[in-house]
Amino acid sequence: MTLASTATDRRPQLSPHFMFRWEASQDAYILLYPEGLIKLNPSAGEILKRCDGQHTVAELIAELQDAFPGPADDIDQGVRAFLDVATDKGWLHAGELVKKS
Amino acid sequence: MPKDSNGLTLDGQGKPLWLSLELTYRCPLKCSWCNNPLDFDDYAARELTTDEWKRVLRESRELGALQLGFTGGEPLQRPDLEELVAYANALGFYTNLITSGIGLTEERLVALKAAGLKQIQLSLQATEAAVTDALVGATAHERKLDAARRIKAHGFPMVLNMPVFRQNIGMTDAMIAWAAELGIEYIEFANIQYYNWALMNRDELMPTLEQVREAEQVVQRWRNKLGKKMTIYFVIPDYYEGRPKACMNGWGAIHLTIAPDGVAMPCQEARVIPGLEFESVRDKPLAWLWHESPLFRKYRGLDWLPEPCVSCDEKEKDFGGCRCQAFLLTGDAGNTDPACGRSPHHARVREAVDTAARPLRFRKPLFKRAAGTVTTAFLED
Secondary structure: OOOHHHOOOEOOEEOOOOEEEEEHHHOEEEEEEOOEEEEOOHHHHHHHHOOEOOOOHHHHHHHHHHHOOOOHHHHHHHHHHHHHHHHHOOOEEOOOEOOOO | OOOOOOOOOOOOOOOOOEEEEEOOOOOOOOOOOOOOOOOHHHHHHHOOOHHHHHHHHHHHHHOOOOEEEEEOOOHHHOOOHHHHHHHHHHHOOEEEEEEOOOOOOHHHHHHHHHHOOOEEEEEOOOOOHHHHHHHHOOOOHHHHHHHHHHHHHOOOOEEEEEEEOOOOHHHHHHHHHHHHHHOOOEEEEEEOOOOHHHHHOHHHHOOOHHHHHHHHHHHHHHHHHHHHHOEEEEOOOHHHHOOOOOHHHOOOOOEEEEOOOOEEEOOOOHHHOOOOOOOEOOOOOHHHHHHOOHHHHHOOOOOOOOOOOOOOOOHHHHOOOOHHHHHHHHOOOOOOOOOOOOOOOHHHHHHHHHHHHOOOOOOOOOOOOOOOOOOOHHHOO
16 A cells, blocks of 8 residues: 555656755765755665656666666565655645546 | 754764855944854954865865855855855855845845855845844845745745744744745754854844744644645754753864855854854865864864763763853853753743743843944953
């Protein structure tokens, strides 16, 4: 069971006013935004890197399953859980639903 | 200053993540709660040049600084603000402008946007022109509202900052309603802290605990109503809580402030503490000032803590509170912050709160921030 925010056919995107980038001095991806900053753990960084409004949730999960070792189901569930949290925190917009042709 | 609820998850690892540049103490307003030094007028002739500020930006970025606030005084008084924003942006800073809105013309907004400015924090003191203008000592209200509308029109995220005191705390509800209509994303109710000008005016400015609680309830109602559309910061001031604030997240932990004359400080108020050695980026490399200087090492970490902090199980949460407040209220910056209920000096804070609640307390006019209002010569050793 997933929230609507991580429905497979949505294309999550970083909220406006959030800056996501690699920061060498932290050896990590970071998020910068009004009044705050967050250092992301490696998996969060890899997920957010793909939240570009282009990848659907299904596509970014498939990419991560290809790129990283570990049971595919675990990656699937881990990514969806993270997207729920990131959406709830306001880092991500769920993105438009893909039009069914 | 970062908020408790801002999701700050970096412990700093010894890096000055948060950089505040006080570009100037010059300001067209005369706010009675200003945290600038009482002798602010003496700094104008000593302000860093554009090239000196650029060197500060480079050196602090090398130290790992990420969040950057251009503040003052009124930073728009510096004609090189846009140049410095562009420079900082290119270095990878998240650039914030902290402004009264006075001087934020359309031309400057366009130039700041082009320079890559990320966010603007605008102060507004009241929802009625007569109240704002009286409080800041200038015809400012309409210009501030104009600034707010134009900031939104240019697509900047905006933090509306309302300094909160007895004279305006009743406008909390009206302020949020106005901000919600304009689509402002963040409001900070900055219960003022009592240093410098604000401390001089404390008896007149301090709201009662009842007023603070009422404002807090207003905020909670709006949070429930607006949900994620607006983030509302409202931190109960430490005078009322019996618990000290984790001031600056610890002395010399993640915050670095550079004063107009280049002096590097752990916080904007640190110069109220006598006997400390304040040194400028004009004379020393920033890395040395941050890592090695006696000033930054003085109260860094937990080893210097006095009792009752040493044996307190909350010392890693609040680091003993605020050094400046400890000095101003107890005479020794090395004491436990008297805002703490366990401080032997806590009665001094209780007295101030009790005075605020007294219905017939003596009323005197507010001192306005102005050159020559007070002499600070007696503060020198």
